[in-house]
Amino acid sequence: xxxxxxxxxxxxxxxxxxxxxxxxxxxxxxxxxxxxxxxxxxxxxxxxxxxxxxxxxxxxxxxxxxxxxxxxxxxxxxxxxxxxxxxxxxxxxxxxxxxxxxxxxxxxxxxxxxxxxxxxxxxxxxxxxxxxxxxxxxxxxxxxxxxxxxxxxxxxxxxxxxxxxxxxxxxxxxxxxxxxxxxxxxxxxxxxxxxxxxxxxxxxxxxxxx
Amino acid sequence: xxxxxxxxxxxxxxxxxxxxxxxxxxxxxxxxxxxxxxxxxxxxxxxxxxxxxxxxxxxxxxxxxxxxxxxxxxxxxxxxxxxxxxxxxxxxxxxxxxxxxxxxxxxxxxxxxxxxxxxxxxxxxxxxxxxxxxxxxxxxxxxxxxxxxxxxxxxxxxxxxxxxxxxxxxxxxxxxxxxxxxxxxxxxxxxxxxxxxxxxxxxxxxxxxx
DNA sequence: AAATTAATTAATCAAATGATTAAAATACCT
DNA sequence: AGGTATTTTAATCATTTGATTAATTAATTT
Numbered sequence: 001x002x003x004x005x006x007x008x009x010x011x012x013x014x015x016x017x018x019x020x021x022x023x024x025x026x027x028x029x030x031x032x033x034x035x036x037x038x039x040x041x042x043x044x045x046x047x048x049x050x051x052x053x054x055x056x057x058x059x060x061x062x063x064x065x066x067x068x069x070x071x072x073x074x075x076x077x078x079x080x081x082x083x084x085x086x087x088x089x090x091x092x093x094x095x096x097x098x099x100x101x102x103x104x105x106x107x108x109x110x111x112x113x114x115x116x117x118x119x120x121x122x123x124x125x126x127x128x129x130x131x132x133x134x135x136x137x138x139x140x141x142x143x144x145x146x147x148x149x150x151x152x153x154x155x156x157x158x159x160x161x162x163x164x165x166x167x168x169x170x171x172x173x174x175x176x177x178x179x180x181x182x183x184x185x186x187x188x189x190x191x192x193x194x195x196x197x198x199x200x201x202x203x204x205x206x207x208x209x210x
Numbered sequence: 211x212x213x214x215x216x217x218x219x220x221x222x223x224x225x226x227x228x229x230x231x232x233x234x235x236x237x238x239x240x241x242x243x244x245x246x247x248x249x250x251x252x253x254x255x256x257x258x259x260x261x262x263x264x265x266x267x268x269x270x271x272x273x274x275x276x277x278x279x280x281x282x283x284x285x286x287x288x289x290x291x292x293x294x295x296x297x298x299x300x301x302x303x304x305x306x307x308x309x310x311x312x313x314x315x316x317x318x319x320x321x322x323x324x325x326x327x328x329x330x331x332x333x334x335x336x337x338x339x340x341x342x343x344x345x346x347x348x349x350x351x352x353x354x355x356x357x358x359x360x361x362x363x364x365x366x367x368x369x370x371x372x373x374x375x376x377x378x379x380x381x382x383x384x385x386x387x388x389x390x391x392x393x394x395x396x397x398x399x400x401x402x403x404x405x406x407x408x409x410x411x412x413x414x415x416x417x418x419x420x
Numbered sequence: 421a422a423a424t425t426a427a428t429t430a431a432t433c434a435a436a437t438g439a440t441t442a443a444a445a446t447a448c449c450t
Numbered sequence: 451a452g453g454t455a456t457t458t459t460a461a462t463c464a465t466t467t468g469a470t471t472a473a474t475t476a477a478t479t480t
Contacts, residue, residue, distance in 0.1 A: 014427075032243035033328065036468060046429055051469055053427095107327075113382055114324050117317075118243065120385040133390045157391045157401060158408065164383065165375030172323055172382065173374065175330040180343045181367045191365060198368065205419045206412040224457080246438060256459055261439055 015053050017043045023064050027107040030114050031061055065115060068108060069127060075101075080138035087141040088204065095167060095199045099192055102171045109168045133160075151207040162206065166199050225263045227253045233274050237317040240324050241271055275325060278318060279337060285311075290348035297351040298414065305377060305409045309402055312381045319378045343370075361417040372416065376409050 021043035025034050036057050040047040054060040079085070079093055102109065116123050133139070134156065142159065145151045170177060170192065178188055231253035235244050246267050250257040264270035289295070289303055312319065326333050343349070344366065352369060355361045380387060380402065388398055 029328065030240070030242065030324070032240065035466085037466095047468090048430085048470080049428065055469095057468065110323060110327055113320060113386070114240070116383075116385045117320055118239065120389075124385065124389045127389075134392070154408070155401060155404075157387060157393070158405070160390075161380045161383075161387065161401075161405075162376050162412065165377075165379030166372050167375075169375030169379050169382075170371045172379075173326075173371075175326045175334065176323070177367060177371065179330075179334045179337070180370075182344070183367070191367060194365075195368070195371075198364070201419050202372065202416040205415045209411050209415045245436085247436095257438090258440080258460085259458065262457080265439095267438065 014045060014049060018045060018050055018053055018060070019064065022060050023068070026061060026064050027068070027105070027111045030111060031118070065123065066126060069112065069123075072101075072108065072112070073127060077132065077136065080133070080136040083137060087138070087145060088200075090138055090141075091163070091200050091203055094163070095203075096196045098167050099196050102168070103189065103192060106171045106174065110172050113172070145207075152210050159203075159207070163199075163203060166195070166202065170195070224255060224259060228255060228260055228263055228270070229274065232270050233278070236271060236274050237278070237315070237321045240321060241328070275333065276336060279322065279333075282311075282318065282322070283337060287342065287346065290343070290346040293347060297348070297355060298410075300348055300351075301373070301410050301413055304373070305413075306406045308377050309406050312378070313399065313402060316381045316384065320382050323382070355417075362420045369413075369417070373409075373413060376405070376412070380405070 018039065022039045025038050025042055029038070034057075036050055037047055039060075040050055043050075050057075050060065054063070075097070076094065079090060079097070082090070085093070139156050142151075142156055146153045170188075174188060177183065178185075181187075183191070228249065232249045235248050235252055239248070244267075246260055247257055249270075250260055253260075260267075260270065264273070285307070286304065289300060289307070292300070295303070349366050352361075352366055356363045380398075384398060387393065388395075391397075393401070
């Protein structure tokens with residue numbers, strides 16, 4: 001009989017092993033390049049078990065994708081919507097948290113971006129409220145600063161693009177950057193550590209430009 | 211008898227039709243998600259012709275990938291290594307050229323980055339001289355500016371990452387950005403046009419930060 | 421312990437997919 | 451025009467790959 005999801009909390013056994021393996025392989029290779037046999041092997045289980053627990057490659061993928069995006073967004077949104085934290089401080093926190101996260105999980109951005117390109121409508125609809133970011137307190141604070149004449153009047157998306165670009169791009173392009181810069185993994189990590197402090201400074205300098 | 215590449219210049223017929231279709235489909239979907247039948251259909255030719263002209267999916271892909279990267283790099287390197295153009299002017303030119311190129315070919319960055327992740331060593335070795343960028347006149351000019359105390363002493367790669375991040379990321383993340391920002395394609399294009407002028411300003415502001 | 425349910429495995433299926441072949445159609449050459 | 455080489459097609463292979471099945475083992479219940 002097929003399992004209908006009983007003890008979600010309990011043992012990190014087979015079902016969880018499969019999810020862990022699936023997360024790893026999907027993140028590294030993407031949906032199309034992933035073979036269910038790859039996942040089974042990585043999880044150390046029989047291939048049939050994957051379908052026993054998750055019905056299909058697609059269903060398993062949907063679960064991993066949802067969890068991946070959820071984990072990514074909620075943590076960020078939590079910070080962005082804090083009332084007590086100043087605009088500048090939020091930038092600091094976001095940059096540090098994001099870089100630390102990406103050092104741990106460097107495959108996530110390219111994974112998400114690739115799958116998003118392959119399936120825009122469907123995946124984006126899953127990020128619950130689309131416009132939740134643009135209505136966050138962070139963006140309010142941004143627009144308030146503009147009103148006060150403290151930063152240049154640009155579209156908030158420019159700012160988002162610049163932040164994300166500077167934080168995320170190095171990880172997305174790390175193979176290329178490591179190559180052209182002749183960086184060892186340790187050198188790369190060192191640069192990322194520097195960027196935790198540098199990016200907020202750069203961003204603030206940019207915002208002042210008229 | 212199999213063709214051994216005779217008239218490379220001549221007619222834009224079957225062989226070229228296949229390459230055009232292959233470029234389009236590979237760029238959009240990546241190697242793994244592309245079916246040779248997709249290419250054949252897009253090219254309006256019989257599937258067997260693809261193998262007749264190019265032997266295999268992989269060989270065809272290698273050609274497309276090489277040409278794609280070549281086209282990308284040479285145009286940029288040409289600008290970077292011009293002796294007469296000032297550092298600041300080069301930034302202007304690169305940003306404008308890159309954004310214009312990406313408006314025409316928005317799929318290329320994610321395509322290259324994805325395939326690079328899937329196959330780092332092999333693909334990177336194909337970019338001829340790895341360190342050619344770091345030894346370009348542009349980087350020399352950058353380091354000269356540091357020596358003169360005109361810009362802050364940071365690793366050139368920080369600068370590269372920031373430029374590429376700000377220019378390329380919006381295209382890589384366009385589905386997401388269009389969604390969270392509720393942008394129509396025209397709005398997005400308008401933002402990209404603005405960025406041609408904004409990014410050089412921002413970059414210059416950043417470089418001055420100590 | 422017996423009976424029932426759940427988990428696991430090996431074997432196998434069916435569809436998708438990259439590639440080949442042999443024949444037909446077309447272009448080329450003299 | 452006749453002959454040769456090239457291009458194109460339809461049919462078919464062989465392998466890969468997602469999924470299922472039937473049988474076996476392990477766990478749980480009564």
